Amino acid sequence: MGIARRDLLKWGAGVGGAAALGSGLLLPSTASAAARTTPRGLPTDNWMRYVKDGVPLLNLTIPGTHDSCCENPNYGTEWSHTQNWGITQQLQEGVRFLDIRCNGLQGAPNELGIYHADNYQYIRLQDVLNQCRSFLQGHSGETIVMRLRNERAGGQALGDDEFMRRVNYYFNELGFRGLFHFYGWPTITAARGKIVLLADFTNPWGLIDWSSGENTYMDTQDVWEIGGSDPLAKKGQYIVNQFDRAFLNPNSPKMFVNFLSYAGGFWPKRSSQDLMDHTIYPYLNARTQQRARFGIVPMDFPDFHVNVLQMLIDKNFV
Template sequence: MGIARRDLLKWSAGVGGAAVLGGGIALPSSTAWGAVRTTPRGLPTDDWMSRLDGNLSLLDLTIPGTHDSCCENPDYGTEWSHTQNWGIPQQLQEGVRFLDIRCNGLQGAPDELGIYHSDAYQHLRLQDVLDRCRSFLQAHPGETIVMRLRNERAGGQALGDEEFMRRVNHYFDAFGYRSLFHFYGWPTLDTARGKVVLLADFANPWGLIDWSSGQNEYFDTQDVWQIGGLDPLGAKGRYITAQFDKAFGNPSYPKMFVNFLSYAGGYWPKTSSQSLMDRAVYPYLNARTQQRARFGIVPMDFPDFHVNVLQMLIDKNVV
């Protein structure tokens, strides 16, 4: 892969550094804490949904997100599992509205869930994530957060279906988070404001919005993460742009499009992310800055390295 670990560790500093973005633009990878960016179309990144018509369905939006949203410290795993530099509060401030939250059981806490990347504990509990989401929504009541909650089923803390459901219910009721969520069916933006829209990536009989990494009644998802051949990143880039094209060409499609910009397949996340942004994602979006589009949910790694892409996705809602 040709990148020394010492260089990766330099990159992982993220906050306070500079990132080279698609098209050769160098921008700071983070604003000062408390500062608010504005997109090229004039939307404040911490409050962009509040500017949109509340009668729009979430299905009508482009919703930038993060993949493995809590994996911000390579010490809790390795650089192979490191996918973010921004924590949840800054992701939300910068305009991210989809979070990919993956849980196993929490050792020593029989009713709780911990945040994991496979079997690597990220030193966060589910309640830490939900408290940060609630704090953000209380400060920004015109926004919503869409959350994939996944049973990661990995390592010594893996949970079976019934136990995972029991613990989720414990969070809803004993811990008092039920009122934070919207549970059933794709809502309008007005219905979703101030709520976390739950996407259930765990077995349940509750009639929730059930996640699919392929196709079901709720989703049309591109999540190709491993490809053979001589140029797997080139192939992944074509999957990404094809999904963008499909979403653009089907504005009344009754499912949520999901288009993962992340790729594993033997590459460090920073390597694959930078290549895909430079070769496929940035050129595609930059050539279409005058188009409004409902691209659906678009999760990515390291949006701090690709602030221009994040903001172009937000602006798709108003062009």
């Protein structure tokens, strides 16, 4: 799916676990009046500020979004619609992991557009990065973890070398290199004010390599299609198992990732609501007094599930 240069300019102008964590986190004495706050009083726009310096990012529970820029079903269908909040509001509400998937753009030989498969979402990578930079400039205690994926879909799919060339264009010519932390899982101190890059594209640079399964850096549950009867119940069990796995391995050197999203023939709104009602909320609600290092937890439509989003933030501060 391509886009003419005139339309590009038009659309692009827009915008053991308890012991391991116990001494690393501080509750605020007062919450910001302007921000939404969690049940434990954390301002959602600034909650990482209350994580003590020196705490490894690996020790945190980090709420996120799946296909973070897919806000409009007109840019695909309801199948490709996964979010109602834009990037800036997601960050204001406490989301700290973004799932950013790119193809090339017709008429823009150096640029990357954000896609869901071959559906262009009418936002460019520089728009996303500018929004992230603006947020971090106003919230210097926060960090953003970003999966940057070569989507490899449709007429704008890019090969490995061309995708890397365009990424370098963003780092160097467009001046975004200094916005990123590139190598190895950092402490919160090293990550503050930066985007921690997870590279879901072929590269020789020694970055933190994404895995949708397991590798040196990550242990990921991202089951999005299951055969047989009652696939949502089965997906719910995968989610619970990954929560338990993360909780029971507090000293693992890998980041646990647990996608709460599911496709598999269901529109995201339906699968998300079913999983939240029958699996995720009951699991978390039964453990509100239990500190947990759950790692990265991406979801669809956090605006429909603010209670779960805030429960995940509060997991860091029990």
